[in-house]
Amino acid sequence: MAAGRYRLAVARGCPWANRTMIVRRLLGLESALSMGICGPEHDWRSWTFDLDPGEKDPVLGIHWLREAYEKAVPGYDRGVTVPAIVDIPSGGVVTADFRRITLDLEGEWGAYHRDGAPDLYPDELRDEIEEVSALVYEDVNNGVYRCGFASTQTAYEEAYRKLFDRLDWLSERLRARRYLVGDTITEADIRLWPTLARFDAVYHNHFKCNRNKLSEMPVLWAYARDLFQTPGFGDTIDFTQTKQHYYRVHTDLNPSRIVPAGPDTSGWLTKHGREELGGRPFGDGTPPGPPPAPERVAPGHGAG
Ligand SMILES: N[C@@H](CCC(=O)N[C@@H](CS)C(=O)NCC(=O)O)C(=O)O
Structure with missing residues (x-):
């Protein structure tokens, strides 16, 4: 790894990209690994840097993220996804494996972690982190998508049941412990949380995950608020762009492309009592400072 050599391409709406943004913030990697933010909407050609001046990423000089995939693999004709790590000198994507990216930031990038960076993937907790995360991935992270994109009533109801059974299981697990594994924030929390952060704004309605809102599940809601209010989590969330992404890109689910005005997000800032x-x-580390100015969520787009 070399400081300044790579760029992390993300979109604020995407939960998999959100994980990488959180880890980068918690570990203080902002200056070693720069970040390009794609706009919330795209067509079948996928993500673009339309929020930047001239609609081009200022470092990579490209409009379509696809261009970085094509640089790496000429004739590339498969999916273009965020998050992706791009090698700045060659302009090509080096990895878009979201499972790998956070683990690499925690391991390979150790030399660039800030003073006071936490250990998000402690050796002695790895098995438990992976065990819990596998269940969370299947039933929750991916589960909400399986509800939303189910093509039969049976498939939808099965995904819905597994999702809410798992959320009930998580509520029990988190009733008496502050974090999912051990007594500090770990990868396990970072993998679950981006789905919870999008639950009421998107999944409850758009993906028909509507047995309850997150805000009606007291333990999980307090857990999610606790992390939201922890530096490095809530400061990565742009509810406006997140809703624009889901409601405007999935035209099969939302043909009118109208983006809901609600819900009220002020609840995210209320006391959670989890201390x-x-x-x-x-752990033995410290919270990160505020995000660099160009990466701050626009006024009115966060909670409040
Ligand atoms: N599916 C990716 C995970 C990342 C992902 O699905 N990202 C979504 C956004 S949340 C994406 O970029 N989709 C491509 C598109 O929307 O064109 C993978 O399995 O590696």
């Missing part, structure tokens, strides 16, 4: 459970959010 009483103990836990040490950053």
Whole structure:
């Protein structure tokens, strides 16, 4: 790894990209690994840097993220996804494996972690982190998509049941412990949280995940608020762009492309009371400082 050599391409709406943004913030990798933010909407050709001046990423000099995939693999004709790590000198994508990216930031990028960076993937907890995360991936992270894109009533109901059974299981697990694994924030929390952050704004309605809102599940709602209010989590969330992404890109689910005005997001900032459970959010480390100015969420797009 070399500081300044790679660029992380993300979109604020995407939960898989959100994980990488959180890890980058918690570890203080902002100056070693720069970040390009794609706009929330795209057509079948996929993501573009339309939010940037001239609609081009200022570092990579491209409009379509596809161009970086094509640089790496001439004639590339498969999916273009975020998150992706792009090698700046060659302009080509080096990995778009979202499972790998956060683990690499935690491991390979160790030399560039800030002072006080937490250990998000402690050796002794890895098995448990992976065990919990596999269930969370199947039933929750991917589960909401399986509800939303089910093509039969049976498939939808099966995904819905597994999703809410797993959320009930998570609520039980988190009732008396502040974080999912151990007593500090780990990869396991970072993998679950982006789905919870999008739940009421998107999945409850758009993907028909509507047994309950997150805000009606007291333990999970408090857990999600606790992390939202932890530096590095809530400051990555742009509810406006997130809703624009889902409601305008999935025209099969939302043919009118109208983006809902709600829900009220002020609840994210209310007291959660989870400090009483103990836990040490950053272990022996410290919280990160505020995000660099160009990466701050636009006024009115966050919670409040
Ligand atoms: N599907 C990717 C995970 C990342 C992903 O699905 N990202 C979505 C956005 S949340 C994406 O970029 N989709 C491509 C598109 O919308 O064109 C993978 O399995 O590696």
